[in-house]
Amino acid sequence: MDRREPLIFIVAGETSGDNLAGRLMAALTRKTAGRARFAGVGGPQSEAQGLKSLYPMSDLSVMGLAEVLPHLPRLVRRINQTAAEARRLAPDAVITIDSASFSMRLAHQLRGSGIPIVHYVAPQLWAWRPGRAKKLGRRVNHIMALLPFEASFFAKYDIPSTYVGHPAIETGVDRGDGPAFRARHGLPADATVLCVLPGSRNGEVRRLIPIYGEALLSLKAAYPDLRIVIPVVHAAAEAVRTMTQAWPFQVVFAEMEERFDAFAASDVALAKSGTVTLELALARVPMVVAYKVSAATAFLVRRMGVSVDHASLVNLLAGRLIVPEFIQEECTAPKLAAAVAEILGSEAVRASQLQGFGEVAKALGDPEPPPSERAAKVVLDVINGRAA
DSSP states (O other): OOTTSOEEEEEEOSHHHHHHHHHHHHHHHHHTTTOOEEEEEOOHHHHHTTOOOSSOGGGGOOOSHHHHGGGHHHHHHHHHHHHHHHHHHOOSEEEEESOHHHHHHHHHHTTTSOOOEEEESOOOHHHHOGGGHHHHHTTOSEEEESSTTHHHHHHTTTOOEEEOOOGGGGTTGGGOOHHHHHHHTTOOTTOOEEEEEOOSSHHHHHHHHHHHHHHHHHHTTTOTTOEEEEEEOHHHHHHHHHHTTTOSSEEEEEEGGGHHHHHHTOSEEEEESSHHHHHHHHTTOOEEEEEOOOHHHHHHHHHHOOOOSOSSHHHHHHTSOOSOEEEGGGOOHHHHHHHHHHHHHOHHHHHHHHHHHHHHHHHHOOOOSOHHHHHHHHHHHHHTTOOO
């Protein structure tokens, strides 16, 4: 094969991974002067960069240990299908993006193929399964880490890893236009706006939206004119719209491409734990973090043991509690409502969070070169045999 036209096999299993894939593919295209070719599995962002997905990415978008079980036969079929296609194409590299359960099983299937495997978004073994790092090292050739402390963790297990930076710092999340968003959607300049972020998976939405709705009912008396903005992901849009029909406030649904404007227009956010908390921190939106998985998944996770003090990335990066977290049994409507009310009612609480967001931005490091460019360089170095 002509190495000047590398074939790169991408596997992204959910919306956040697809966003990463799209930016990585664009960077690879630039670095190879348009010669890079792509195959694999992805969503709209990957497809916009020229990928023809082997099957719908939604087939892989399952979250939670217990939630995976009913879908296991389909996932096994997709693992086998993906591995067979990768072996058939013999690409210059396979890039698995997040979705660690699927990605690691795919890597296992590709053992002995001679295809370099790079995993993008380090599995959070440092949080709950450090002993499995050695097994990971037998499955992948290189890890591209998003958080600054992850590369040193994997180095202890002799796993090649590069800190490429978190994608949130290159998205432009800090440059949203709040006044323009309010004008577009008929939100008065002096209105109090709450941004609600229930997640991108239908399972997350089904668990969190009812709790969010109860919390809003509790806030109704004190904030009768509160306006709600919900950035919606296509995969979960129908469920979100259906489940919020009875909410007692004006609700504005924002498309994903205008979510940064929605953040800039918001006074406070109620967000599920995940990457969006970093985006909100960089956009300087005070927030309350909530998350809940099924009881069965929670039981299994606790049996495995968790070795970190915080759940949200904002608090993890700062090394202290900057934003309130309400996880699992703590994720109740009264607690969420009280935490939102505290932010809206206290300048000191808002100022404290904003100060912490500065610490988070500093921890994420220099935005130049952008993380996608760094990641593309790692991929090409692995292909050319130059990576450590």
